[in-house]
Amino acid sequence: MTQWHPATLVARSPSADGLTDLTLDLSETPLRGAHQRPGQYVHLRLPGHPEEGLFALASPPGNSGRWDFLVKEGSPLTSALIHLPMGASVEVSHPEGRGFPLEQARGKALLLFATGSGISPIRSVIESIRRERREYGRVTLYFGVRTPSAFAYARDFEAWEQSGIHVVRTVSQPGASGWQGLTGYVQGHLAEEPLSADTMAFVCGQQEMVTGVVQALQARGLPASSISQNF
Numbered sequence: 001m002t003q004w005h006p007a008t009l010v011a012r013s014p015s016a017d018g019l020t021d022l023t024l025d026l027s028e029t030p031l032r033g034a035h036q037r038p039g040q041y042v043h044l045r046l047p048g049h050p051e052e053g054l055f056a057l058a059s060p061p062g063n064s065g066r067w068d069f070l071v072k073e074g075s076p077l078t079s080a081l082i083h084l085p086m087g088a089s090v091e092v093s094h095p096e097g098r099g100f101p102l103e104q105a106r107g108k109a110l111l112l113f114a115t116g117s118g119i120s121p122i123r124s125v126i127e128s129i130r131r132e133r134r135e136y137g138r139v140t141l142y143f144g145v146r147t148p149s150a151f152a153y154a155r156d157f158e159a160w161e162q163s164g165i166h167v168v169r170t171v172s173q174p175g176a177s178g179w180q181g182l183t184g185y186v187q188g189h190l191a192e193e194p195l196s197a198d199t200m201a202f203v204c205g206q207q208e209m210v211t212g213v214v215q216a217l218q219a220r221g222l223p224a225s226s227i228s229q230n231f
Contacts, residue, residue, distance in 0.1 A: 002043055002052075004091040005029040009084050010066065015152040016145075018073045019117060020082045021058075024090055027065025031092060035061045037099030038124035039204070039230030044069070044081070045091045051077045056120040056204075056230070057095065060127040067092075070120040070152055097231045100125055100202045108198040109137040113186055113213045115144045115205030119152050121230050122204055130163045140166045140193065144186040144209070147171060148179045185209065187216040195220050201227045 011023035026032060035057055045052035053075070059068035071078050081090070102125060110129075114122040122141065129136050141160070145151055148171050157167050170182040170189055182189055186209065201217055203210050214227055 002093050004045070004093060005031050006047075007031075007067075007090050007092045009086055009088045009090060012082070012084075012086070015070060016154065017147065017149045019150075019152045020071045020073070021152075022069045022071055022081060023059075024067050024069070024092065025065055026067060026092060029092075031094065032065050033063045035059070035067065035095050037061055038102055038128045039099035039121040039202070040095040040097045040124075041121070041231075042067075042095050043093035045077070046080055046084075047089055047091060049077075049080070051075075053077050056124070058120040058123045060124050060131065068123075070117055070123075072117045100228055100230050102128055105200045105202075106135050107137060108200050109194075109196060110139045111193065111199065111201040111217075112139070112141040113201065113203040113205065113209075114141070115186065115209045116146075116150065117152065118205035118209075119143060120204075122202065123153055123156070125202060126160055126165055129165065130160070133163055137198070138166075139164065140168060142168045142170070142186040142189065142213075144170045144172060144205075146173045148174060148177045148181075185212060187212040190216050190220065195222055199226060203227065203229055 007024035007026040010025045013021045015021045041054050041056045043052050044055050055069045058070050071081050112122050171179050203213050
């Protein structure tokens, strides 16, 4: 049975089309320090409402009393979360899931793959790496979305690049947007990526994308044991 803890909404901002950043303060609860691995997720619900949902933690693990989430519009729960007033209470569960094996990536090249809101747990990985950037080799993020305005955390890309994390963005449905960057799916842009024996890959997104990325990596010789999802 899920054990719930009260957290307080302390920040909210639009992140991309249909996506909103939320920050919950849980510093006065037993959950402080419970987030231990990037890629973990929690259950969220509102007091007095039975509906609950799973949300990946977008902030890095540690003893911080604040957790970040990327909320996608489309359900009664997410709509309610997005429109909560500041200071409102949200009930949170203990973090779950195995997360990504970041400790195994130390000293290695790391490829990160995300589509849409799947960037949320990958952001947790990136922010963890930035704390100890010298402990990791080459890091490349392949981030795919449908339209140019759907890139969540776009405000962070420059800081990620300055930290030595290469960001490859691709849009699958640019339409008449004037988008001048890469188009198509993330796995379609792996041809130039060097894959050495010490390369690892973390993947998060829709199942079709995950399957495509895994197949492309394995076709390039990367073993299944070097490819991880967060659940």
